[in-house]
Amino acid sequence: MKNRVVITGLGVVAPNGVDVSEFTDALKTGKSGISFHQNLKDLNFSCQIGGIPNISEALKSQYFTDLQLRGFNSSGILYGCIAGIDAWRDAGFDMKPDSDVDYDTGLIFGTGTSGVEKFREAIYKLDEGLVRRLGSTVVLQTMASGVSAYLSGMLGLGNQVTTNSSACSTGTEALLMGFEHIKNAKAKRMIVGSCSDHGPYVWGGFDAMRVMTYKHNDQPEKGSRPMSASASGFVPGSGAGALVLESLDSAVERGATIYAEVLGGAINSGGQRNGGTLTAPNPEAVQHCIKNAIRNAEVEAKAIDVVNGHLTATAKDTLEIENWTKALQRSGIDFPYINSTKSLVGHCLAAAGAIECVASVIQLKEQFIAPNLNCEDLHPDIERLVTKDNIPLKTLELNFDILAKASFGFGDVNACVLFKRFMV
Incomplete structure (x- = not known):
């Protein structure tokens, strides 16, 4: 057990x-x-x-x-x-x-x-x-x-x-x-x-x-x-x-306050193959990581309500969104809400994943989605994959249950975790 x-x-x-x-x-x-x-x-x-x-x-x-x-x-x-x-x-x-x-x-x-x-x-x-x-x-x-x-x-x-x-x-x-x-x-x-x-x-x-x-x-x-x-x-x-x-x-x-439940996740590497390098992700590996995280969490992709992405404000943002759409088999209006904490704090490098996991849990507990600052001009290649409505520019109050958080790093390494709202 x-x-x-x-x-x-x-x-x-x-x-x-x-x-x-x-x-x-x-x-x-x-x-x-x-x-x-x-x-x-x-x-x-x-x-x-x-x-x-x-x-x-x-x-x-x-x-x-x-x-x-x-x-x-x-x-x-x-x-x-x-x-x-x-x-x-x-x-x-x-x-x-x-x-x-x-x-x-x-x-x-x-x-x-x-x-x-x-x-x-x-x-x-x-x-x-x-x-x-x-x-x-x-x-x-x-x-x-x-x-x-x-x-x-x-x-x-x-x-x-x-x-x-x-x-x-x-x-x-x-x-x-x-x-x-x-x-x-x-x-x-x-x-x-x-x-x-x-x-x-x-x-x-x-x-x-x-x-x-x-x-x-x-x-x-x-x-x-x-x-x-x-x-x-x-x-x-x-x-x-x-x-x-x-x-x-x-x-x-011990009667502790519970913020959320960790359902599971996955960690992998792209091996710096198939387009992956020391500084760029292997798209196939990213998709594998997301899919494995969902499987290990024992939920279906359609159950994910919100994604807190890695999304660094570089040329790889479009590729990340494409990887999410392929891994989830969801696009357009069917895609989950998505945001990037980096629009508020920048890219905190090795601290990024932890700060963004904290942000993800807070949003899940408090039932809101933080805004994507400076995204009024959504990249056209991203807009072809998901609708603008899924990328909130202002704080959005939302009743939701499952949030997926992913981080991708130099060396072609990936990690994805799923959090669930805890209900007594």
């Missing part, structure tokens, strides 16, 4: 909201988190806008001790710990430094790169021969698993603790890995999510690839334009999303 898996806690650090309440309000009102950054202009970036969460020193002190913050310079780990602790508290648990080890709870928290600013700082010190002044936390702040190491220690978690990394699909993949762990009775609870650093040393490579927009430096909120005919590349973002997954039996036993 496999366990049913539900979501009992949410945490988010996004460019347009640094807690669930603020983020929910931003989703409902269509508030953008994209702004201009002078340092990017000074460094001759083509794209000088981006999404960076607003974290004050006072907020940091609510999660970290003065000792922990001494020499701390890793934004991704900071974001991940705040989101993870918020999700843990939202699920009804406390953070106690002297607590017993919780062997029933594990953690899978992903990232792309970790502590880039800290690593740069260390390089300069080493080049100056100051190896003894690197500090005792430089390794923790720059190793890939730094976020899971910090967060699991702050919460005293004793089940599996690990960090995954699969480019833009990292967060959705982490959720599905945690789901399988609970489904197979290897843990009662899993904190899952992902995070991403911000700044020029993370974003510079993408600017060099010319995949980020350069046309909206004077109008930042107009820059992120998924599915738009005038889309000219993605806007970089950063932050973290976290979810507490729990067996239904455990959640019911």
